[in-house]
Amino acid sequence: MSQLRKDIISGRWVIVSSERSKRPDDFRPAQPAEAKTPEARGFCPFCAGNESKTPPEVFALRADGTRPDEPGWRVRVVPNKFPALNRGPAPARRDNGLITWMDGVGVHEVVIENPDHDLELADLPVDHIRAVLKVFQDRIRSIEEDLHYEYVQIFKNKGKEAGASLSHPHSQIVATPIVPKRIKEEIYGAGRLQRRYKECIFCRIIREETESKERMVFRNDHVCVKVPFAARFPFEMRVLPLRHDAYFSRIRDEELDGLAAALKTVLGRFKAILADPPFNLIIHQGPNPAAHNHSEVDVEKAFHWHMEIIPVLTRVAGFEWGTGFYINPVAPETAALYLREGIPGSGA
């Protein structure tokens, strides 16, 4: 079993993963481990027909009359074969002097977004993207029934440089028995600003950015997409729902349509102007609403779910690790202009 370990000075938690346990040789440049992946041998466990090569599915959108772990699905959810965390009872927090840890209890699932190896999220029809988002929502609701899963993180790594070990389009779900530091920080910051401005800071940012327009990329009746004023990375985007809600898991059916259409558009812009870059997509929402009742912040009122989309174009290096500062070589207003127009740099 993996272990969750706490850095007492920073409050950061780390998963020391036993399932993925490696020796120094595994990191040598030749990367024999990588060359030996099934995919490198021309075999993909996520493709239709290969369902028996994953752990049994926990959920799928399937055609009538088809059976679990057989073809006929549109979206399929399976446990990660090499999970960072494993399901189990609420883990006890243990302390021994300066050392704090707990068993690596949690959930780690893979959402296979479609059966076709070569169709990325941006290539799918809007209604299929919508189906993927709906599956995210359903999985969060299901996982949060176990109250000790305090936070459910949904994310997508596209491309090797973004951390994907398989190229078949997929997203991942990790639920942790602790609310992660970054979520706590964001909630705390939003709470402080909510008290200062007497309204949700995200709602206020949406209003001001809509007026100024210079960092806005896309907007429809339900969501807007913008480049943050202090974007860390070139062409980083943030997707925000126009209706205030702390929880993605409460997104309404008509909003799912708007969100799917927005994603289709802006991920298409990445392909157009950045030659299909590797990227990370992250959903931020409040902690498990049933489990989490010990925050000083009124999460419902102060927090506003959103997505971060980060193309992987630059490297995080010593300065960033040392300081938490980032150096962004593309002004957010310039990035927004390109993303809004959808024209490659050479055509501008």
Add this chain to the structure above:
Amino acid sequence: MSQLRKDIISGRWVIVSSERSKRPDDFRPAQPAEAKTPEARGFCPFCAGNESKTPPEVFALRADGTRPDEPGWRVRVVPNKFPALNRGPAPARRDNGLITWMDGVGVHEVVIENPDHDLELADLPVDHIRAVLKVFQDRIRSIEEDLHYEYVQIFKNKGKEAGASLSHPHSQIVATPIVPKRIKEEIYGAGRLQRRYKECIFCRIIREETESKERMVFRNDHVCVKVPFAARFPFEMRVLPLRHDAYFSRIRDEELDGLAAALKTVLGRFKAILADPPFNLIIHQGPNPAAHNHSEVDVEKAFHWHMEIIPVLTRVAGFEWGTGFYINPVAPETAALYLREGIPGSGA
């Protein structure tokens, strides 16, 4: 001029760099910009004889009778040709509604560690490594005379994957007009623990880790090197001075010898067991002692300077960006064992 921008929710600052300004095409996979670097054409501006290709040196250790910007140096410090921040008067902090920014004032220098393109830090004799460390100390002291440089970050990116754009061995110095978020967090955490334990938490960790031995990599009379209990990355190391001091810039001459010897050894271990991996090296010390007097924490008492050394072996992906959690596939105790013995995985 660059701009420093604040993310109001997280409190994180970002440098929007104008000197490095890029268009979407610069990020396309062909990377024509990269192919056009001088180094790709077989020319290195950091090699002896090419001194005229860098901005004029600000400091150098040179043989008697040699002149600035000519050969004859052992260690040479020059302004970064494409600086993230530029020297200037203390920048005013400006606010406009939700937006906070300031001019990109700061220092960005390069420390060319030796004239020979092919000698990495670990390859140099101990007395040369010591000379490089002494230069770090001198540069910090000199930069901190300008009180508006609140923090001086020294770091080294070795290898392209670690963010180095030139392969000639070098380190970098960036001074910022704000104390970075990560430093504030570390100081705040150390202050909280100092009040709880009535002693410096780093001193206490050194004592406990020395007793338990299982994460200790190296120790001499002046410094120890260990793998942190909650290491984020495989084979990450932390170098700590045995004598409590918040400031690397106050390191004593005999301690420089001990630190140089420790670095020579443990960076050699990286080469032996991990096939000369790319890595980041970061020095953490207190903010400019003359400038910074508005912290609630007694920095002198609670903080303890240290180095983080992180080999770049895994990728930071969506889960890490989303949560601030890290997944480490090598148990710190296992990593310490390999690093302590200096034997490659295949021989273990």
